[in-house]
Each structure stands twice: as C-alpha cells, then as structure tokens.
Amino acid sequence: xxxxxxxxxxxxxxxxxxxxxxxxxxxxxxxxxxxxxxxxxxxxxxxxxxxxxxxxxxxxxxxxxxxxxxxxxxxxxxxxxxxxxxxxxxxxxxxxxxxxxxxxxxxxxxxxxxxxxxxxxxxxxxxxxxxxxxxxxxxxxxxxxxxxxxxxxxxxxxxxxxxxxxxxxxxxxxxxxxxxxxxxxxxxxxxxxxxxxxxxxxxxxxxxxxxxxxxxxxxxxxxxxxxxxxxxxxxxxxxxxxxxxxxxxxxxxxxxxxxxxxxxxxxxxxxxxxxxxxxxxxxxxxxxxxxxxxxxxxxxxxxxxxxxxxxxxxxxxxxxxxxxxxxxxxxxxxxxxxxxxxxxxxxxxxxxxxxxxxxxxxxxxxxxxxxxxxxxxxxxxxxxxxxxxxxxxx
Numbered sequence: 001x002x003x004x005x006x007x008x009x010x011x012x013x014x015x016x017x018x019x020x021x022x023x024x025x026x027x028x029x030x031x032x033x034x035x036x037x038x039x040x041x042x043x044x045x046x047x048x049x050x051x052x053x054x055x056x057x058x059x060x061x062x063x064x065x066x067x068x069x070x071x072x073x074x075x076x077x078x079x080x081x082x083x084x085x086x087x088x089x090x091x092x093x094x095x096x097x098x099x100x101x102x103x104x105x106x107x108x109x110x111x112x113x114x115x116x117x118x119x120x121x122x123x124x125x126x127x128x129x130x131x132x133x134x135x136x137x138x139x140x141x142x143x144x145x146x147x148x149x150x151x152x153x154x155x156x157x158x159x160x161x162x163x164x165x166x167x168x169x170x171x172x173x174x175x176x177x178x179x180x181x182x183x184x185x186x187x188x189x190x191x192x193x194x195x196x197x198x199x200x201x202x203x204x205x206x207x208x209x210x211x212x213x214x215x216x217x218x219x220x221x222x223x224x225x226x227x228x229x230x231x232x233x234x235x236x237x238x239x240x241x242x243x244x245x246x247x248x249x250x251x252x253x254x255x256x257x258x259x260x261x262x263x264x265x266x267x268x269x270x271x272x273x274x275x276x277x278x279x280x281x282x283x284x285x286x287x288x289x290x291x292x293x294x295x296x297x298x299x300x301x302x303x304x305x306x307x308x309x310x311x312x313x314x315x316x317x318x319x320x321x322x323x324x325x326x327x328x329x330x331x332x333x334x335x336x337x338x339x340x341x342x343x344x345x346x347x348x349x350x351x352x353x354x355x356x357x358x359x360x361x362x363x364x365x366x367x368x369x370x371x372x373x374x375x376x377x378x379x380x381x382x383x384x385x386x387x388x389x390x391x392x393x394x
Contacts, residue, residue, distance in 0.1 A: 021074060023076075024386040027316040031364065033309045035065055040363035042286045044270045049282045051236035057286055057367050064369045068376030075380030076344055079388050081326055082382045084147070089138040093163075096135040099128035100170040127370035129179040132167045134374050137186060137335030144194045145327035151194040160191070178358030182342050189338035190331050193321075250358070253273035254279040255351040266299030286367040288359055292351040298358060306365075310344050322385045329385035336378045340361075 043058040099117060105291035107114040108125060116125040132222065140160060143149050149156050164187045171180040192201075218224060225232070237244035237252070245253055258274040267273070275285045275293050285293055295303050314337050340363050347362040349355030361371050 017230070022387040023209040024316050024320065024383060026112075026312055026319075027379065027383060028216075030309045030313040030316065033066075034313070034364035037294070037306065037309075038290070038362075038367075040063065040269065041290055041297075041365070042367050044297070045275055045282070045286045045290070045293060047276050048270060048272070049285065051282060054282045054286070061367055061370070061372075068373050071373060072376045072380040075377045076383035076387070078381070079327055079391075080332070080381065080384055081388055082389055086142040086328060089135070089142040093139040096128055096132040097167060097170065099126075100132060100167060103128065103170075103174060107174075113176050115174045115176050115179075124369070126313055129167075129171045129174070129176055130370040130374045132171065133179070133182060133186065133339055134165055134336075134378050136164065136183060137190070137332060137339070137350040137378075140187065140190050141328050141331035141335065144190060144331050151191060151196045152200065157191075157196075157200070160187070160222065174361075178346070178360040181358070182339060182360070183344045186335050186338045189334050193334045228287075234357045238353075241353070244287050251280065251289065251362045252350060252353060252357055253282050255284075256353050258289075258292040258296040259351055262295045262297070262302075263297040264300050266295070266297045266302055269297050272296040287361060288347070288366070289351055290366050291348050294365075295351065310340070310363075314341060316386075317382050320382055320389065324385050324389040326385065326388070326391075329389070333382050333385055336382055339378070340375070 022154065039058065039061060042061050046054040046056075049055075079288050103114050103117065106117060108116040108118060110116055115127050115129060117128060118125050140163065142159060143156075143163070144151060151157060151160075164183055168180050168183045171183075187233055233244065233248045237247070237249035241249045241253060243249070254274055256281065258272065261267070261274075274280045274296055280289055291303075291306070294306060298305075317333045317337040317340075319336070321330045324330055324333070341362050343360050346355045346358055346360045347366070350357050350360075361368050363375055364372065
C-alpha cells in the first residue's frame with residue numbers, strides 16, 4: 001500500500017503554523033494596538049503644532065518602531081534557558097553602569113538633566129538610564145534564580161539592595177528622579193515573587209516609612225536638600241496646584257482640562273484644542289501628556305481601549321510568568337511587567353492629577369527612542385520565555 005507523498009508546500013505550511021503557534025498573540029495584538037495608537041497621535045500632534053520639529057517626530061518614531069520590531073524579533077528568538085544569558089546579565093549590568101558613570105563627562109544636557117549620550121557617526125542619542133532598568137531586571141532575575149541565592153537570608157537580601165542602589169544613585173545624580181524611582185517597584189515586585197517572608201516585608205515597610213518621613217522633613221526644612229528646586233516645586237504643585245497655575249503647575253492643569261473636555265467620544269482625532277491652540281506645548285503634547293491628547297480627542301471610549309490594551313499586555317506577561325517553569329524567565333516577566341505598570345500609572349496619573357509630574361513616558365505610545373527600544377527588547381524576551389515555557393518539563 002503506497003503512502004501519500006508530502007508536498008513541499010504542505011511541509012512549509014505545517015512548519016509556519018507550528019512556528020506561529022509558539023507565540024503569545026495576546027501580547028502581539030496589545031503591542032500592535034499601542035504602537036499604532038502612538039504613531040497616530042504623534043502624527044496628529046505634529047500636524048496640529050505644525051513646526052518642523054513636531055512634524056519630524058512622526059518620521060523618527062516610525063524609524064524607532066521599525067528598529068524596535070527588528071529587536072523584538074531577535075530577542076524573541078532567543079532561548080533564555082541557556083546558561084550564557086544568565087552569565088551575560090551581570091556583563092550587561094556593568095555596561096549600563098559604565099554608561100551612567102560616563103554621563104557627567106560626555107553626556108548631553110537636555111531639560112536640565114545630563115541623561116543622554118551621543119553615538120558618534122549616526123546622529124543618534126541613547127538614554128542609559130532606560131537600558132539600566134532592563135539590565136537590573138536581568139541581573140536580579142539571574143541572582144534570584146540561582147541555586148545558592150536565598151531571598152530570606154539577610155546577606156543575600158542586602159546584596160540585592162546594593163545591586164539596585166548603585167544605578168539608582170547614578171540616575172538620581174543626572175538628575176532623573178522619575179527613572180530612578182521606577183527601579184524601586186521593579187525590585188519590590190521581584191522580591192515579593194521570590195517568596196520573601198512577611199516579617200521582612202513588615203520590617204522593610206516600617207523602615208521605609210520612617211525614612212520617607214525623614215526625607216520629607218529634610219526637604220521641607222531645607223536642612224540638606226536632595227531634590228533640585230524644580231523637582232520640589234513639582235511636588236508642591238501636585239499638593240497645592242492652585243498656587244502654581246502659571247508656573248510648574250500649568251501643564252498638568254491644562255492636561256486635566258483636556259481629559260475632562262473629551263466627553264464620551266472625544267472631539268475627533270486632530271480636533272483637540274489644548275494641543276492645536278498651544279495650551280500644551282509640543283515638548284509635552286507628544287510625550288509626557290500624550291494621554292491627555294488621546295483623552296480629549298477620543299474621549300472615554302478611547303481611554304477604555306488604551307486601558308484594555310495595557311491590561312492585556314500585563315495579563316500576557318503575568319500569565320507567562322505563571323506558566324514557565326524557568327525561575328529566571330519568571331522573574332524577568334515580573335520585572336518587565338512592573339516597569340510597564342509603574343510607567344502607565346505615573347504617566348496617566350500626571351494627566352488626571354493623581355501623581356506629580358516626573359517626565360515618565362507612556363509605554364509604546366509616547367514619543368521617544370531609548371525607552372521604546374528598551375521595551376521592545378524586553379517584550380521580545382517575555383515572548384521568548386513564553387515560547388520556551390515548557391522546555392524543562394519531562
């Protein structure tokens with residue numbers, strides 16, 4: 001009895017289907033929606049503002065989206081179960097620390113902070129603090145997944161704290177308070193998922209509250225102030241917005257008006273008045289306060305769609321963390337989810353008045369290169385964990 005001979009077409013089609021079946025399409029759909037939304041509103045704000053810089057923002061974001069897609073495909077094709085990636089984690093961490101140390105000597109000052117390094121020959125600048133977030137997650141994931149590491153041993157816990165404290169201090173020196181503060185929820189999320197005992201959580205919480213009170217007293221009394229003047233004014237503007245409406249409180253106030261005026265369906269894409277009339281300046285409209293523009297032009301329905309996309313993205317990452325049997329991959333997913341959640345909470349909070357202005361971008365939507373590229377690599381790594389989630393099971 002003769003068996004049917006497989007055709008090359010059927011063989012390739014089966015391979016393609018099997019390959020695609022490995023991917024988490026919940027993550028891909030959510031990512032695609034957020035990236036496209038960002039491109040639409042970066043283009044919209046550029047056209048409304050009309051200046052060459054604003055119009056150029058869309059083409060640059062499109063370039064970063066293309067580069068980010070390539071990085072996403074590369075990072076998603078890796079197998080993080082291989083030991084070399086755990087070994088490379090401290091090397092990546094040390095490289096980002098080196099770049100942060102280099103900033104005061106070779107960095108470019110933008111908006112009062114020396115946060116950028118020029119890459120010679122290609123006219124591109126990188127923000128080392130963004131890549132430090134990912135390098136910290138990878139190093140903590142490697143540490144916490146090690147057989148010799150125990151989160152409930154004080155010596156190891158202190159070592160992990162030092163690992164976070166070094167980049168946090170260097171980023172604060174730029175100064176970039178927003179990027180520095182993001183390192184804390186990253187660390188707390190990973191430590192909590194590593195199974196730290198409740199007694200340590202209580203002790204650390206009490207010490208942290210006491211420390212925050214001391215810091216607040218120090219800043220209010222101006223004994224040895226750590227915050228720059230404009231940073232303190234942003235916090236005061238958040239607490240007493242009515243006293244700062246013509247200075248540092250102007251932009252968040254206008255952003256709040258934009259959100260409130262959107263109604264149910266918004267004014268229409270490109271029809272927002274806060275942006276077109278210049279109440280929100282171009283440096284903020286496509287970056288820090290892009291959510292306010294989206295809320296004004298698409299209304300409550302548009303905001304719900306944005307929230308749904310972020311919910312699906314975070315759900316896919318946490319689901320991957322629970323599905324994988326690789327501790328390194330689990331902690332990696334938790335840390336990356338913490339970045340996205342913290343950025344979303346703070347950025348959207350700036351537009352609706354529940355968080356101070358810190359200059360943090362809205363993931364995948366705000367205009368910017370370094371943060372976007374870092375996140376695309378990070379999401380690719382999460383996709384890699386999902387693809388190889390069952391490789392260790394017998």
